[in-house]
Amino acid sequence: MTVFHRNETKEPLPDALRGGVIAIGNFDGVHRGHQSVLDRALELGQILRKPVLVLTFEPHPRTVFRPDTPVFRLTPPVMKARLLEGMGFSAVVEYPFDRDFAQWTATEFVSSILMDWLHASHVVTGFDFHFGKGREGGPAFLMAAGGTHGFGVTLVDAFRDESTQVISSSRIRQLLGEGEVVEAAGQLGYRYTVMSNVIAGKQLGRTLGYPTANMKLPPEVELKPGIYAVRFRRSDGSLHNGVASFGYRPTVADDGTALLETFLFDFSDSLYGETCSVSFFAYLRGEVKFDGLEPLVAQMKQDEAEARAVLAGVTPLGPLDRMIAFDDAKQDLSKGIETA
Known part of the structure; x- marks a missing residue:
């Protein structure tokens, strides 16, 4: 899959890839609500016999303004591109979002x-998509622009889950x-899946009989600290069940740095x-400060047994x-992404 970065050149x-069906949005999480928009674009691509692309923006606009x-x-660029590739898109266009771009008019964007x-x-987007300086471009503007320039426009209504609640990235972050990973x-x-490099740790887990693969996640990740049943995928694509601790290791750590440790x-x-990547299947318990290593190891054995049962x-x-x-x-999430 090709990921295009619009730049000065x-x-x-x-x-x-020119003249295709374009799905527009940030799509952070590529959740079921996003998938309703994306699936519609893919359907139109088949009907119209056109390539289907995703136009998204990096970094996230909220990060630029705050x-x-x-x-x-929820899905950093590589993860998002891998999910979109899995859905069947021809390419992803990551347009740089900065304060200068935020001053473009809706007409300039089109x-x-x-x-x-x-x-x-053809353009496909959510019913509430706005663009251009001051969010001047909305559904009516986009429809009119399509009429002027000769491209079709499809607006997709909000997707609701089985309890009729609108699915949103902010709700998933919450x-x-x-800890409600289910x-x-x-x-x-x-x-929910994260991806990062495996780094060297203090190797205390190895001495306790529980060696771990340690990963640092971005500081803005707001996953609840605790113990999780997980699946771990290596860079060669192989998959392994495990139990992971995310947090500050109150029994043994002294540096205050959050770490994801997977056994x-x-x-x-x-x-x-x-x-490697780690997928979260269940939240088992919160972090606890134990009175020494012996009760910690006893709890780790219990966590392992519970995680094995969950994943079975x-x-x-x-x-x-x-x-x-x-x-x-x-293949693994880190493979198969070609950048142009």
Whole structure:
């Protein structure tokens, strides 16, 4: 899959991707609400026999306007691109969002990006999508622009879950902050997954019989500290069940740095330096400060048994979940992304 970054060179889009169906949005999380928009674009691409692209923006606009409080990204760019590839899109266009771009008028957005660069034949977006300086461009503006420039426009209504609640990225962030990874998965349509390099730790777990793969996540990640049943995918695509601790390790740590530590069941190889992913299946318990290492090890054994039981009965929530967190995934999330 190709990920295009619009830059100062303004290189033209390859002929094979020009004139396609364009799904527009931030799509952070690529959750079931987003998927209703994205699926509609894919359907139109088949009907019209056109390539289907996603136009998104990096970094997240809220991070540009509030740099001191960067947004908790559910799907950083590589993860988002991998999910969109799994859905069947031809390419992702990551347009740089900065304060200068925020001053563009809606007319400039349509003429420069949709027409001059993408040569859009059809645009699909959510019913509440706004663009341009002061959010001047809305559904009516986009429909009128389509009539003027000759591209079709499809607006998709808000998607509601089984309890008639609108699915949103902010709601999913809240659920993850509460440790509700099962409910978050129901909103996403797949298990929440993070990806990072495995780094060296203090190797205390190894001496206790529980060696862990350690990962630092971005500081803005608001996942609830605690113990989770997880699946761990290596860079070679192999999948392993495990139990993970995310947080500050109150019994043994003294540096106040949050860390994701995953103990892989029945595994002994070295993982240092690999880019791996961790999918969260269940929240088992919160962090506890134990009175010494012996009660800590006893609890770790109990956590392992509980995680094994949880993971023994899981099934895919859908195609994206199968791709990310099950054995029939074709490749690891860090592979297969070509940048242009």
